[in-house]
Amino acid sequence: MMEITRAETGGVSFADVFGRIDSKTAPEAEKILRTFAEEQEGNVIVNCSGLEYISSGGLRILLVIEKELKGSGRHVILCGLRTDVEKIFRLTGFTSIFTIEKTVDDAIAHLR
Amino acid sequence: MQTQGWSPFAGDEDLSFFPMIRKIDILSSNSYLIGSEDDLILIDPGAITEQADRILSVISDLPHNRQLSGIFLTHTHMDHCHSLVSHPGLSSFADIAYSHVSGVHALKTEDYGVTQATLLGKRLYPTLLGNPLFSENQEAGRYGLPEETITLPGGLLITAYHTPGHSPESICYRIGESLFIGDTLFAGSPGIAGLVGYSRDDLLHSLNGLRQMISSEDITVCYSGHGNPIPAADAIRSIDLVLRQVEKLSGIETQTPGRMKETALFAEDLMAEIDENLTIISGRITFVSHMLDELEEGDSAGEISSVLDGAAVDDLLARYNSFAEEYRRGAHQPILLALNAANIAGKLERLIDRGGLGIVIEPWLIDHLDELINDYMTLFRGFRPLATLKDCNPTALCRKVIDSFDPRQADQLLESASDDDFAAALALRMGQVQVVNEGSVTVCTTDENLSAIMDPIRFERAALTLITRYAACGADEMTITIEKRDEDAVQITLSTGDTPPDTRQLRYLRQAFALSGGTVLRTDEAMAVRYPAGRTFI
Incomplete structure (x- = not known):
């Protein structure tokens, strides 16, 4: 089960991810995040506080989106990672690819 | 379930055959209907309602109001016969069912062990089968296997061979050139070998007897309890494989x-x-x-x-x-x-x-x-993972673990690489993601020369896993204390702070340290593991 919804705080939109991003859900997650990024300007905030599990396929789709944005000087900002998910980012080296903030508010502050 | 309708029976045009072949699993076996002019038998009713319904519907579609004259069980594991004890349409045929006498007893007494009812989550009902086989004759026949011939009311001849091993009541049935072999070819498979009632010695004996019988008699095809029919030559090759598999399975634990x-x-x-x-x-x-x-x-x-x-x-x-x-x-x-x-x-x-x-x-x-x-x-497979225990210096082992986190070690790879090897060295260097910060893990000991009996390789991997996982969860101050608690024991305490990985991972780490030869004492804010003391290193 995976769900990505659009949320807003203080006039800033962000993507809210829930559930598991694995081989079954990664293609759908990639599609939704790409559409969300296309409809946005500037950096893209992805709130992962509801993300329970991410597989290597999930990491790959985040990297694909980051690379697509990077061409136009934009980036993915991840926030709210649960300890278990952040552990995977650290163990794979992905913390050096992405900007990671503690909370949505921190991510918005980073944006500004 | 594959069914191809009625077809002539191999080697006997007077018999007709309706096999119901399922994909291989442990939910239910294959079922086979065989009809002569005056007899109609079923081998293994299986365990799924739809399969039992199908069997009854195939029979009711036959002309002249044909009825079953015998149900033959290759054994009483629930995947082969649960429908006989539970399906309203089939259980009424229990009085014409045949099984080894010990299988009859198991179903009568609701033996949840031998029938694997507990393991497969099936409910038993006391069922009395009408035809116990081998109740008197237990003498070995031509191939070292006890055999008994059954003549049905319409004259159909069936030879039963007692082939214990997979279970005590396993039987193979021969009809003409065909042999119904139940689970014989699965008996050595991981997870199947060692079930309650399994006997390695009996199985080896039965397999050798069956091999000899198939080679010497006019058997052309074997019908397994699971999977597709097997030509006799292939069945012999498969038996040889199972024999080799079972010969290696000495000392496995019972799969209760x-x-x-x-x-x-x-x-x-x-x-x-x-x-x-x-x-x-x-x-x-x-x-x-x-x-x-x-x-x-x-x-x-x-x-x-x-x-x-x-x-x-x-x-x-x-x-x-x-x-x-x-x-x-x-x-x-x-x-x-x-x-x-x-x-x-x-x-x-x-x-x-x-x-x-x-x-x-x-x-x-x-x-x-x-x-x-x-x-x-x-x-x-039914064994216990082994530890290779030896006299080790736990302090040296712990220092080795910590040294492996030193980024300078990885950098040396790059410094020593030639121009040709640089890209490969760079890839390897990048692959060594630094998770544990320099100086975040320290070793404390009262005696550098302590010795403990442990599996050093398992210990190293368990310690590396614990430290990297805790570090990735945010722990940045960890201590490994090695001390002699008494004459007989050395305790290694890995203090990690209050950011444990999840319960599941903690349970795995306990197992990993236990498999290194230690006794895990506590896992709250530290993993304390006690090892038997070894000879002191000087």
């Missing part, structure tokens, strides 16, 4: 429901660990490939990303996780989770090219993955 639960729990912990380990490996490959791409080393990036089929690995893990989720909701018995985990672990093992991974992944992570898969398969 309790042990299967333990195996399923171990499967959950190990599969979660395998999942995390493969995510790290696959994620690091993606990471290194991405970094090389950024450095405009496109060829090397492509080469690195091809060392593991990450999509296939992810797919297998997702399949396992979705099955495990159903299991946790109570949809499956522990044996099914254990079998599923073994199936997925075997497929993952075949996807892993150790040589290829070695160009980017630290050797200990690959060895750790190997160890996880091997330990699970060892337990699943």
Whole structure:
């Protein structure tokens, strides 16, 4: 089960991810995040506080989106990672690819 | 379920045959209907309602109001005969059912062990079969196997051979050139060998007798309890394989429901660990490939990303996780989770090219993955994972673990690389993601020369896993204390602070340190493990 919804705080939109991003859900997650990024300007905030599990396929789709944005000087900002998910980012080296903030508010502050 | 309708029976045009072949699983066996002019028999009714309904509907579609004249059980495991004890339409035929006398007893007395009813989650009802076989004649026949001939009211001849091993009441039935062999060819398979009632010696004897019988008699085809028909020559080759498999299975533990639960729990912990380990490996490959791409080393990036089929690995893990989720909701018995985990672990093992991974992944992570898969398969086959215990200096071992986190070691790889080797050295360096900060782990000991009896390789991997996982969860001050608690024991305490990984991982780490030869004392804010003291190093 995976769900990505659009949320807003203080006039800033962000993507809210829930559930598991694995081989079954990664293609759908990639599609939704790409559409969300296309409809946005500037950096893209992805709130992962509801993300329970991410597989290597999930990491790959985040990297694909980051690379697509990077061409136009934009980036993915991840926030709210649960300890278990952040552990995977650290163990794979992905913390050096992405900007990671503690909370949505921190991510918005980073944006500004 | 494959059914091709009625067809002539191999080697006897006067008989007709209606096989119901299922895909291989432990939910239900194949069923076979055989009809002569005046007799109609069923071999193994199976365990699924739809299958029993189908059997009854095939019979009711026959002209002249034909009725069954005999039901023959190859054995009384529930996947072969649950419909006979529970299906309203079939249970009324119990009085014309045939089984080995001990199988008749097992069903009459509701023996949840021998019938595997507990293991398969099936309910038994006291059922009295009308025709016990081998109640008197237990003398070995021509091939060393007791045999008994049954003549049905319409004259159909069936020879029963008592072939214990898979279970005490296993029987093979011969009709003309065909032999119905029940689960004989699965009896040595991991997870199946060692079921309650399994006997290695009996199985070896039965397999040798069957091999001899198939080779000497006019048997042309064997019908297995699961899977497709097997030509006689192939059946002999399969028996040879099972014989070799069973000969190696000395000393396996009985696969009781309790042990299967333990195996399923171990499967959950190990599969979660395998999942995390493969995510790290696959994620690091993606990471290194991405970094090389950024450095405009496109060829090397492509080469690195091809060392593991990450999509296939992810797919297998997702399949396992979705099955495990159903299991946790109570949809499956522990044996099914254990079998599923073994199936997925075997497929993952075949996807892993150790040589290829070695160009980017630290050797200990690959060895750790190997160890996880091997330990699970060892337990699943009915053995206990082994520790290779020896006299070790635990302080030296712990210092070695900590030194391996020193980034200068990894940097030396780059410094010593020639121009030709630079891209490869760079990939390997990038693959060594620094998770543990320099100076964040310290070793304290009262005596540098302490000695303990332990498995140094298992200890190193368990310690490396614990430290990296805690560090990745945010622990930045860890201490390893090594002390002699009394004359007989050395205690290693890995203090990690208050940021433990999840309960499941903690349970795995307990297992890992226990398998290194230690007794795990506590796991709250520290993993304290006690090892027997060894000879003092001077």
